[in-house]
Protein backbone atom coordinates (compact mmCIF):
# COMPACT_ATOMS: atom_id res chain seq x y z
CA UNK A 30 0.00 0.00 0.00
CA UNK A 31 2.72 2.42 1.09
CA UNK A 32 4.74 1.44 -1.99
CA UNK A 33 1.86 2.11 -4.39
CA UNK A 34 1.23 5.49 -2.71
CA UNK A 35 4.87 6.34 -3.24
CA UNK A 36 4.59 5.43 -6.92
CA UNK A 37 1.35 7.38 -7.28
CA UNK A 38 2.85 10.54 -5.86
CA UNK A 39 5.84 10.58 -8.22
CA UNK A 40 6.23 13.89 -10.07
CA UNK A 41 8.98 14.77 -12.47
CA UNK A 42 11.27 17.49 -11.10
CA UNK A 43 11.21 20.89 -12.84
CA UNK A 44 12.49 20.42 -16.40
CA UNK A 45 12.70 22.53 -19.53
CA UNK A 46 9.23 22.60 -21.17
CA UNK A 47 8.54 20.53 -24.29
CA UNK A 48 8.77 23.74 -26.33
CA UNK A 49 12.15 24.52 -24.77
CA UNK A 50 13.37 20.95 -25.50
CA UNK A 51 12.33 21.43 -29.13
CA UNK A 52 14.34 24.67 -29.29
CA UNK A 53 17.27 23.33 -27.26
CA UNK A 54 17.82 20.35 -29.56
CA UNK A 55 16.60 22.06 -32.72
CA UNK A 56 13.85 19.46 -33.22
CA UNK A 57 12.06 20.91 -36.20
CA UNK A 58 9.12 18.64 -37.17
CA UNK A 59 9.87 16.70 -40.36
CA UNK A 60 6.86 17.08 -42.60
CA UNK A 61 7.73 13.99 -44.62
CA UNK A 62 7.72 11.97 -41.38
CA UNK A 63 4.30 13.48 -40.51
CA UNK A 64 5.59 14.73 -37.18
CA UNK A 65 3.05 16.79 -35.24
CA UNK A 66 3.89 17.55 -31.66
CA UNK A 67 1.59 17.95 -28.70
CA UNK A 68 2.83 20.77 -26.50
CA UNK A 69 -0.21 21.17 -24.27
CA UNK A 70 0.50 18.95 -21.27
CA UNK A 71 -3.13 19.08 -20.09
CA UNK A 72 -4.14 17.42 -23.35
CA UNK A 73 -1.31 14.90 -22.99
CA UNK A 74 -2.59 14.13 -19.44
CA UNK A 75 -6.10 13.71 -20.86
CA UNK A 76 -4.88 11.15 -23.43
CA UNK A 77 -2.93 9.25 -20.79
CA UNK A 78 -5.96 9.19 -18.44
CA UNK A 79 -7.88 7.25 -21.11
CA UNK A 80 -5.51 4.32 -20.53
CA UNK A 81 -6.81 3.93 -16.95
CA UNK A 82 -4.82 3.85 -13.73
CA UNK A 83 -1.11 3.72 -14.60
CA UNK A 84 0.16 3.58 -11.01
CA UNK A 85 2.81 0.89 -10.91
CA UNK A 86 2.07 -0.12 -14.53
CA UNK A 87 4.45 -0.86 -17.38
CA UNK A 88 3.96 1.26 -20.48
CA UNK A 89 5.31 1.12 -24.00
CA UNK A 90 5.11 4.55 -25.57
CA UNK A 91 5.39 4.48 -29.34
CA UNK A 92 6.87 7.56 -30.99
CA UNK A 93 7.56 9.75 -27.92
CA UNK A 94 9.18 12.50 -30.01
CA UNK A 95 9.92 15.53 -27.81
CA UNK A 96 8.30 13.79 -24.84
CA UNK A 97 4.97 15.50 -24.08
CA UNK A 98 3.02 12.27 -23.56
CA UNK A 99 6.11 10.72 -21.97
CA UNK A 100 5.98 13.28 -19.14
CA UNK A 101 2.31 12.53 -18.56
CA UNK A 102 2.95 8.76 -18.41
CA UNK A 103 5.73 9.25 -15.84
CA UNK A 104 3.67 11.69 -13.79
CA UNK A 105 0.78 9.19 -13.79
CA UNK A 106 2.99 6.89 -11.71
CA UNK A 107 4.10 4.29 -14.30
CA UNK A 108 6.70 1.96 -12.78
CA UNK A 109 8.40 1.27 -16.09
CA UNK A 110 8.27 3.12 -19.38
CA UNK A 111 9.77 1.80 -22.59
CA UNK A 112 9.92 4.54 -25.21
CA UNK A 113 10.39 3.37 -28.82
CA UNK A 114 11.41 6.26 -31.09
CA UNK A 115 12.57 5.98 -34.68
CA UNK A 116 14.05 9.45 -35.12
CA UNK A 117 17.50 9.69 -33.48
CA UNK A 118 17.19 13.48 -33.04
CA UNK A 119 14.77 12.94 -30.13
CA UNK A 120 17.00 10.64 -28.10
CA UNK A 121 18.99 13.34 -26.14
CA UNK A 122 15.75 15.08 -25.04
CA UNK A 123 14.29 11.73 -23.97
CA UNK A 124 17.49 10.96 -22.04
CA UNK A 125 16.90 14.13 -20.05
CA UNK A 126 13.51 12.74 -19.01
CA UNK A 127 15.02 9.32 -18.22
CA UNK A 128 17.55 10.98 -15.90
CA UNK A 129 14.76 12.88 -14.17
CA UNK A 130 12.92 9.60 -13.46
CA UNK A 131 15.75 7.30 -12.35
CA UNK A 132 15.19 3.59 -12.98
CA UNK A 133 11.81 4.13 -14.62
CA UNK A 134 12.46 4.80 -18.27
CA UNK A 135 14.23 2.89 -21.04
CA UNK A 136 14.71 4.31 -24.53
CA UNK A 137 14.93 2.22 -27.67
CA UNK A 138 15.86 3.91 -30.89
CA UNK A 139 14.02 1.76 -33.40
CA UNK A 140 10.99 1.18 -35.56
CA UNK A 141 7.85 0.05 -33.78
CA UNK A 142 6.85 -1.83 -36.93
CA UNK A 143 9.72 -4.27 -36.38
CA UNK A 144 10.31 -4.00 -32.63
CA UNK A 145 9.69 -7.32 -30.79
CA UNK A 146 7.61 -6.23 -27.84
CA UNK A 147 7.57 -9.73 -26.32
CA UNK A 148 11.16 -9.06 -25.28
CA UNK A 149 10.58 -5.59 -23.91
CA UNK A 150 8.96 -6.44 -20.56
CA UNK A 151 9.52 -8.92 -17.72
CA UNK A 152 7.66 -12.21 -18.11
CA UNK A 153 6.37 -11.91 -14.53
CA UNK A 154 3.85 -9.22 -15.56
CA UNK A 155 2.02 -11.68 -17.85
CA UNK A 156 -1.56 -12.62 -16.97
CA UNK A 157 -3.73 -15.45 -18.25
CA UNK A 158 -5.87 -14.34 -21.17
CA UNK A 159 -9.09 -14.97 -19.22
CA UNK A 160 -7.89 -12.87 -16.28
CA UNK A 161 -8.05 -9.09 -15.95
CA UNK A 162 -5.75 -7.27 -18.40
CA UNK A 163 -2.08 -7.13 -17.37
CA UNK A 164 -0.47 -4.00 -15.95
CA UNK A 165 0.94 -3.25 -19.37
CA UNK A 166 -0.28 -0.49 -21.67
CA UNK A 167 0.68 0.66 -25.12
CA UNK A 168 0.22 4.39 -25.62
CA UNK A 169 1.12 6.51 -28.60
CA UNK A 170 0.57 9.49 -30.79
CA UNK A 171 1.99 8.15 -34.02
CA UNK A 172 1.90 9.50 -37.57
CA UNK A 173 -1.33 8.39 -39.28
CA UNK A 174 0.68 6.53 -41.91
CA UNK A 175 2.04 4.28 -39.15
CA UNK A 176 -0.93 3.96 -36.77
CA UNK A 177 -3.28 2.35 -39.31
CA UNK A 178 -0.97 -0.49 -40.52
CA UNK A 179 0.15 -0.91 -36.91
CA UNK A 180 -3.36 -1.42 -35.57
CA UNK A 181 -4.06 -4.01 -38.28
CA UNK A 182 -0.89 -5.85 -37.26
CA UNK A 183 -1.74 -5.59 -33.58
CA UNK A 184 -5.27 -6.90 -34.21
CA UNK A 185 -3.74 -9.98 -35.81
CA UNK A 186 -1.44 -10.27 -32.80
CA UNK A 187 -4.47 -10.04 -30.48
CA UNK A 188 -5.95 -13.02 -32.30
CA UNK A 189 -2.65 -14.96 -32.08
CA UNK A 190 -1.82 -13.70 -28.56
CA UNK A 191 1.63 -12.60 -29.67
CA UNK A 192 3.55 -9.28 -29.55
CA UNK A 193 2.22 -7.08 -26.73
CA UNK A 194 -0.56 -9.66 -26.24
CA UNK A 195 1.88 -12.38 -25.24
CA UNK A 196 1.42 -10.77 -21.77
CA UNK A 197 -2.38 -11.08 -21.85
CA UNK A 198 -5.07 -8.64 -22.89
CA UNK A 199 -2.78 -5.60 -23.07
CA UNK A 200 -4.70 -2.36 -23.53
CA UNK A 201 -3.88 0.16 -26.26
CA UNK A 202 -4.50 3.90 -26.24
CA UNK A 203 -3.67 5.38 -29.61
CA UNK A 204 -4.37 8.39 -31.78
CA UNK A 205 -5.71 8.20 -35.33
CA UNK A 206 -6.91 10.54 -37.99
CA UNK A 207 -10.45 11.39 -36.78
CA UNK A 208 -12.07 9.59 -39.72
CA UNK A 209 -10.13 6.39 -38.97
CA UNK A 210 -11.10 6.65 -35.28
CA UNK A 211 -14.74 6.88 -36.42
CA UNK A 212 -14.32 3.81 -38.64
CA UNK A 213 -12.76 1.82 -35.82
CA UNK A 214 -15.74 2.50 -33.57
CA UNK A 215 -18.63 2.67 -36.09
CA UNK A 216 -21.59 0.44 -35.22
CA UNK A 217 -23.72 -1.67 -37.59
CA UNK A 218 -25.38 0.60 -40.16
CA UNK A 219 -23.16 3.55 -39.21
CA UNK A 220 -21.97 5.96 -41.87
CA UNK A 221 -18.32 5.10 -41.23
CA UNK A 222 -18.87 1.34 -40.92
CA UNK A 223 -16.00 -0.39 -42.73
CA UNK A 224 -13.68 -3.39 -42.79
CA UNK A 225 -11.69 -1.82 -39.96
CA UNK A 226 -14.82 -1.54 -37.74
CA UNK A 227 -15.55 -5.26 -38.02
CA UNK A 228 -11.93 -6.39 -37.66
CA UNK A 229 -11.39 -4.27 -34.54
CA UNK A 230 -14.73 -4.96 -32.90
CA UNK A 231 -14.70 -8.74 -33.30
CA UNK A 232 -11.48 -8.86 -31.26
CA UNK A 233 -11.64 -5.86 -28.93
CA UNK A 234 -13.81 -3.59 -26.96
CA UNK A 235 -13.15 -0.36 -28.86
CA UNK A 236 -13.88 3.06 -27.36
CA UNK A 237 -13.74 6.39 -29.19
CA UNK A 238 -12.47 8.54 -26.30
CA UNK A 239 -12.42 12.11 -27.61
CA UNK A 240 -11.36 14.28 -30.50
CA UNK A 241 -8.41 16.65 -30.43
CA UNK A 242 -8.63 19.57 -32.84
CA UNK A 243 -5.76 19.66 -35.32
CA UNK A 244 -4.79 23.12 -34.04
CA UNK A 245 -3.58 21.54 -30.77
CA UNK A 246 -0.56 20.14 -32.64
CA UNK A 247 2.53 21.85 -33.97
CA UNK A 248 2.69 21.95 -36.94
CA UNK A 249 -1.08 21.74 -37.36
CA UNK A 250 -2.15 18.63 -39.34
CA UNK A 251 -4.88 18.98 -41.99
CA UNK A 252 -7.29 16.84 -39.97
CA UNK A 253 -8.51 16.43 -36.41
CA UNK A 254 -7.27 13.57 -34.28
CA UNK A 255 -9.26 10.85 -32.48
CA UNK A 256 -8.06 9.02 -29.38
CA UNK A 257 -9.13 5.37 -29.34
CA UNK A 258 -8.84 2.82 -26.53
CA UNK A 259 -8.76 -0.96 -27.19
CA UNK A 260 -9.24 -3.77 -24.68
CA UNK A 261 -8.92 -7.26 -26.22
CA UNK A 262 -11.98 -9.42 -25.54
CA UNK A 263 -11.65 -12.60 -23.50
CA UNK A 264 -13.62 -14.42 -26.19
CA UNK A 265 -13.48 -12.93 -29.71
CA UNK A 266 -16.90 -12.54 -31.28
CA UNK A 267 -15.75 -14.63 -34.26
CA UNK A 268 -14.10 -18.01 -33.67
CA UNK A 269 -12.16 -18.36 -36.92
CA UNK A 270 -8.53 -17.63 -37.86
CA UNK A 271 -7.76 -13.93 -38.39
CA UNK A 272 -6.76 -14.39 -42.06
CA UNK A 273 -10.02 -16.16 -42.86
CA UNK A 274 -12.12 -13.49 -41.13
CA UNK A 275 -10.14 -10.78 -42.92
CA UNK A 276 -10.75 -12.42 -46.30
CA UNK A 277 -14.51 -12.63 -45.75
CA UNK A 278 -14.78 -9.07 -44.41
CA UNK A 279 -12.55 -7.64 -47.15
CA UNK A 280 -14.64 -9.36 -49.83
CA UNK A 281 -17.92 -8.13 -48.37
CA UNK A 282 -16.70 -4.53 -48.28
CA UNK A 283 -15.27 -4.68 -51.79
CA UNK A 284 -18.47 -3.16 -53.10
CA UNK A 285 -19.51 -1.04 -50.17
CA UNK A 286 -22.67 0.44 -51.59
CA UNK A 287 -23.96 -2.73 -53.23
CA UNK A 288 -25.70 -5.77 -51.76
CA UNK A 289 -23.28 -7.78 -49.63
CA UNK A 290 -23.80 -10.74 -51.98
CA UNK A 291 -21.91 -8.83 -54.67
CA UNK A 292 -18.65 -8.63 -52.72
CA UNK A 293 -18.96 -12.06 -51.14
CA UNK A 294 -19.22 -13.64 -54.62
CA UNK A 295 -15.56 -12.74 -55.08
CA UNK A 296 -14.59 -15.43 -52.56
CA UNK A 297 -15.41 -18.06 -55.16
CA UNK A 298 -14.09 -19.01 -58.60
CA UNK A 299 -16.28 -17.88 -61.45
CA UNK A 300 -17.36 -21.40 -62.42
CA UNK A 301 -19.02 -22.00 -59.02
CA UNK A 302 -19.55 -18.42 -57.90
CA UNK A 303 -23.33 -18.22 -57.77
CA UNK A 304 -23.86 -21.68 -56.31
CA UNK A 305 -21.30 -21.30 -53.48
CA UNK A 306 -22.28 -17.72 -52.63
CA UNK A 307 -25.91 -18.76 -52.35
CA UNK A 308 -24.91 -21.72 -50.16
CA UNK A 309 -22.79 -19.55 -47.86
CA UNK A 310 -25.51 -16.94 -47.40
CA UNK A 311 -28.14 -19.62 -46.75
CA UNK A 312 -26.04 -21.47 -44.15
CA UNK A 313 -25.13 -18.16 -42.46
CA UNK A 314 -28.76 -17.01 -42.60
CA UNK A 315 -27.74 -13.64 -44.03
CA UNK A 316 -30.05 -11.56 -46.22
CA UNK A 317 -28.11 -11.17 -49.52
CA UNK A 318 -29.66 -7.76 -50.13
CA UNK A 319 -28.17 -6.14 -47.04
CA UNK A 320 -25.27 -3.75 -47.66
CA UNK A 321 -21.99 -4.78 -46.01
CA UNK A 322 -22.32 -1.79 -43.68
CA UNK A 323 -25.59 -3.26 -42.38
CA UNK A 324 -24.07 -6.58 -41.29
CA UNK A 325 -23.41 -6.99 -37.58
CA UNK A 326 -20.23 -8.59 -36.24
CA UNK A 327 -22.25 -11.72 -35.40
CA UNK A 328 -23.51 -11.93 -39.02
CA UNK A 329 -19.89 -11.69 -40.17
CA UNK A 330 -19.16 -14.50 -37.70
CA UNK A 331 -21.86 -16.66 -39.29
CA UNK A 332 -20.46 -15.89 -42.76
CA UNK A 333 -16.92 -16.75 -41.64
CA UNK A 334 -18.17 -20.06 -40.16
CA UNK A 335 -20.03 -20.90 -43.38
CA UNK A 336 -17.02 -19.98 -45.53
CA UNK A 337 -14.72 -22.07 -43.33
CA UNK A 338 -17.06 -25.05 -43.77
CA UNK A 339 -17.02 -24.58 -47.55
CA UNK A 340 -13.20 -24.37 -47.50
CA UNK A 341 -13.04 -27.63 -45.56
CA UNK A 342 -15.22 -29.31 -48.20
CA UNK A 343 -13.49 -27.71 -51.21
CA UNK A 344 -9.70 -28.08 -50.95
CA UNK A 345 -7.83 -25.13 -52.43
CA UNK A 346 -10.79 -22.75 -52.06
CA UNK A 347 -9.17 -20.66 -49.33
CA UNK A 348 -6.22 -19.95 -51.62
CA UNK A 349 -8.52 -18.68 -54.38
CA UNK A 350 -7.93 -15.01 -55.13
CA UNK A 351 -10.29 -13.41 -57.64
CA UNK A 352 -7.63 -10.82 -58.55
CA UNK A 353 -5.41 -13.65 -59.78
CA UNK A 354 -8.30 -14.90 -61.93
CA UNK A 355 -8.79 -11.38 -63.29
CA UNK A 356 -5.10 -11.04 -64.10
CA UNK A 357 -5.12 -14.39 -65.89
CA UNK A 358 -8.18 -13.36 -67.90
CA UNK A 359 -6.57 -10.09 -68.84
CA UNK A 360 -3.38 -11.79 -69.94
CA UNK A 361 -5.41 -14.27 -72.02
CA UNK A 362 -7.94 -11.89 -73.54
CA UNK A 363 -6.44 -8.40 -73.27
CA UNK A 364 -8.33 -5.98 -71.09
CA UNK A 365 -11.93 -7.17 -70.90
CA UNK A 366 -14.82 -5.08 -69.72
CA UNK A 367 -15.74 -7.57 -66.99
CA UNK A 368 -12.35 -7.14 -65.36
CA UNK A 369 -12.41 -3.38 -65.63
CA UNK A 370 -15.82 -3.14 -64.05
CA UNK A 371 -14.69 -5.20 -61.09
CA UNK A 372 -11.65 -3.09 -60.39
CA UNK A 373 -13.32 0.26 -61.00
CA UNK A 374 -15.95 -0.53 -58.45
CA UNK A 375 -13.52 -1.30 -55.68
CA UNK A 376 -13.41 1.02 -52.74
CA UNK A 377 -10.83 1.68 -50.14
CA UNK A 378 -12.65 0.64 -47.02
CA UNK A 379 -9.95 0.36 -44.41
Ligand SMILES: C[S@@+](CC[C@H](N)C(=O)[O-])C[C@H]1O[C@@H](n2cnc3c(N)ncnc32)[C@H](O)[C@@H]1O
Nearest residue numbers: 065066067092093094114115116140141170172
Ligand atom coordinates in the same frame (compact mmCIF):
# COMPACT_ATOMS: atom_id res chain seq x y z
C1 LIG B 1 3.02 12.65 -34.48
S1 LIG B 1 4.64 12.64 -33.74
C2 LIG B 1 4.19 12.67 -32.05
C3 LIG B 1 5.30 12.92 -31.09
C4 LIG B 1 4.90 12.93 -29.61
N1 LIG B 1 4.41 11.64 -29.19
C5 LIG B 1 3.88 14.00 -29.33
O1 LIG B 1 2.72 13.63 -29.08
O2 LIG B 1 4.23 15.17 -29.37
C6 LIG B 1 5.05 10.96 -34.06
C7 LIG B 1 6.35 10.44 -33.46
O3 LIG B 1 6.48 9.08 -33.83
C8 LIG B 1 7.81 8.84 -34.31
N2 LIG B 1 7.71 7.70 -35.24
C9 LIG B 1 7.28 7.73 -36.52
N3 LIG B 1 7.31 6.52 -37.06
C10 LIG B 1 7.77 5.68 -36.09
C11 LIG B 1 8.04 4.29 -36.04
N4 LIG B 1 7.81 3.52 -37.10
N5 LIG B 1 8.51 3.76 -34.91
C12 LIG B 1 8.75 4.55 -33.82
N6 LIG B 1 8.52 5.87 -33.81
C13 LIG B 1 8.04 6.44 -34.93
C14 LIG B 1 8.19 10.15 -34.95
O4 LIG B 1 9.59 10.28 -35.09
C15 LIG B 1 7.59 11.14 -33.97
O5 LIG B 1 8.45 11.38 -32.90
